[in-house]
Amino acid sequence: MGKVVLVTGVARRLGARFAAGISNRPGIDRVIGVDTRSAAGAERAGYRFVQVDLRRPAIARVIAEHEVDTVVHLDVSASGPGGRAAVKERNVIGTMQLLGACQKAPGLRRVVVKSTTGVYGSAPRDPAVFGERMQPKNLPDGGFAKDATEVEGYLRGFARRRPDVAVTVLRFANIIGSAGDTPLAEYFALPVLPTVLGHDPRLQFVHEDDAVEVLRLAALEPREGTTNTGTFNVAGDGVLLLSQCARRLGRPTVPLLRPALGLVAALVRQTRLVDISPEQIGLLTHGRVVDTSRLRETFGYLPRFTTAEAFADFAAAQPTGLLPTDRLTAVTDGLARLLGPEPNHRPVPADPAPNHPSRS
Numbered sequence: 282m283g284k285v286v287l288v289t290g291v292a293r294r295l296g297a298r299f300a301a302g303i304s305n306r307p308g309i310d311r312v313i314g315v316d317t318r319s320a321a322g323a324e325r326a327g328y329r330f331v332q333v334d335l336r337r338p339a340i341a342r343v344i345a346e347h348e349v350d351t352v353v354h355l356d357v358s359a360s361g362p363g364g365r366a367a368v369k370e371r372n373v374i375g376t377m378q379l380l381g382a383c384q385k386a387p388g389l390r391r392v393v394v395k396s397t398t399g400v401y402g403s404a405p406r407d408p409a410v411f412g413e414r415m416q417p418k419n420l421p422d423g424g425f426a427k428d429a430t431e432v433e434g435y436l437r438g439f440a441r442r443r444p445d446v447a448v449t450v451l452r453f454a455n456i457i458g459s460a461g462d463t464p465l466a467e468y469f470a471l472p473v474l475p476t477v478l479g480h481d482p483r484l485q486f487v488h489e490d491d492a493v494e495v496l497r498l499a500a501l502e503p504r505e506g507t508t509n510t511g512t513f514n515v516a517g518d519g520v521l522l523l524s525q526c527a528r529r530l531g532r533p534t535v536p537l538l539r540p541a542l543g544l545v546a547a548l549v550r551q552t553r554l555v556d557i558s559p560e561q562i563g564l565l566t567h568g569r570v571v572d573t574s575r576l577r578e579t580f581g582y583l584p585r586f587t588t589a590e591a592f593a594d595f596a597a598a599q600p601t602g603l604l605p606t607d608r609l610t611a612v613t614d615g616l617a618r619l620l621g622p623e624p625n626h627r628p629v630p631a632d633p634a635p636n637h638p639s640r641s
Contacts (some may be wrong), residue, residue: 283307283308283309283311283397284308284310284350284501285310285311285313285347285348285349285350285351286303286309286311286312286313286349286350286351286352286353286501287312287318287343287344287347287349287351287352287353288300288312288313288314288315288328288353288355288373289315289331289335289352289353289354289355289356289379290316290355290356290357290395290460291314291315291320291323291328291353291355292316292317292318292319292320293316293355293356293358293462294460294462295355295395295456295488295489295492295493296314296316296320296355296441297314297322297323297326298489299311299345299353299355299491299493299497300314300323300326300328300498301326301327301328301545302493302497302502303497303500304326304327304328304553304559305327306497306501308467308501309501310543311328311329311347312327312328312329313328313329313330313331313343313347313349314328314329314330314331314571315330315331315332315333315335315340315343316332316333316356317333317334317371318328318332318362319332319491326373326585331343334375335356335364335371335374335375335376335379336370336371336374336375336378337378338378338382340378340379340382341381341382341385344382344386344389344473345385345386346381347624348388349386349388349389350388350389350390350391351389351390351391351392351393351500351501352379352383352389352391352392352393353393353496353500354376354379354392354393354394354395355395355496356372356375357365357372357376357394357395357396357397357428357429357432358369358371358372358425359397359424359425359432359463359464359556359558360462360463360464360556361571363382364510366425368424368425368428369381369428372425372428372429372431373428373431373432373435374418375435376394376432376435380392380435380436380439382444383439383443383446384439384442388473389443389446390445390446390447391446391447391448391449391500392436392439392446392447392448392449393449393451393499393500394432394433394436394448394449394450395451395453395454395496396429396432396433396450396451396452396512397426397429397452398411398452398453398454398485398514398516398569398571399424399425399426399429399560399564399569400417400421400426400430400452401415401417401431401571402417402418402419402420402421402426402563403560403563403564403565403566403567403568403569403570404417404418404419404558404567405567406418407567407569409570410570410571410572411514411569411570411572412514412571412572412575413432413452413511413512413513413514413572413575419522419561420542423557423559423560424559425558425560425562426560432634433450434514436448436450447503447508447509447510447610448598449499449500449509449510449512449513450511450512450513451495451499451513452484452512452514452515453487453492453497453513453515453516454486454487454514454515454516454517454569454570454571454588455484455485455486455487455639456486456489456492457486457487457488457489457591457592457594457595457600458488458489458490458526458591459594459595459597460598462539462563464555464557464558465554465561465564466580466595466611467555467556468555468557468561468565469530469532469595469599470524470555470599471532471555472532473532473533473534473535474523474530474532474533474534474535475534475535475537475542475545475557476523476524476527476528476535476536476537476542476565477536477537477538477539477542477562477565477566478536478537478538478539479536479602480565480566480567481522481523482522482523482564482565482566482567482568482569483520483521483522483524483568483569483570484520484521484522484526484564484568484569484588485517485519485520485521485571485588486514486516486517486521486568486588486591486592486595487515487516487517487584487586487588487591487596488517488584488585488586488590488591489531490585490586491515491584491585491586491591492515493519494582494585495513495576495582495584496513498580498582499513499580504579504580504581507579509579509580511575511579513573513575513576513579513580514571514572514573514575514576515576515584516571516573516584516588517525517575517584517587517588517589517590517591518583518584518587518588519587519588519589520568520570520588521588521589521592523565523568526592529592529593529596530596530599531601538557539562539566542562542565543559544563545557546558546559546562564636612621619622
């Protein structure tokens, strides 16, 4: 008998890709995808779909009925139907109910949970690079980052109660690719990007292809001599400044005082087209960079896409911006070289050519 894998959140792109990608791999008996919304194409993709709300006790019946031994929990998201209150309920209450069901499953052997580097926050006195053992200067007081912090806390409690189960937490940087369904991807799709006056934050991205592969390694293929348990940062190598991202997209920026940006964000949220949350404003102000050496050492995996290459793939799929990216990049980088680095300014890599191809 091969593994029986339960994947939550298959109505979203990442969950659907992961479930489809592992369904025909050797050693997999069957894959069960669950979500509150229907997942089109599940049968074609090779996995069985069960529509179930994680907040309800029915998830325990699904785990028991299919004799699940591996759970990959991807239904922890920054956005979704029903507004912020409903999203928080699905993230936190849904995870509590899922872990309660897992605790009662005697055949369970592994749990993998998708988290976010947002748990480190974004503050003016943050370290240059966050490691997994570092604590944020200020604990998140709301939004998706707080949800993820609570989810990780419940998961640590589960690991103490079920020491026989291998537990892995993957803290992903912003996941992007040729398509994106995250709030940050929606922000970058705006024709004009509001920014915080006087700030040009450092950002990291992870390509969705790398995200799927790291999930696969965590759930199915521990490196020989390891169990892949613990907490791991996942991000592409390198960083991009927000200004570099705007140039790659050909988007003009509008610098605003932070209070003014908060007002703009509140107005934009009312349109229900883009959700610029307070935690996202923090990221657009102070940025965030994490260390991924533990991922490389334990998993033996180096993401194929750097941060710049992941963003280039995302940018290539976006509608043409208001400004020509090649001219804008050349002019702004030329001016930056003429002016020289600012005092105490951390050097960043120069922009490559637009739509720079990813490494094979």
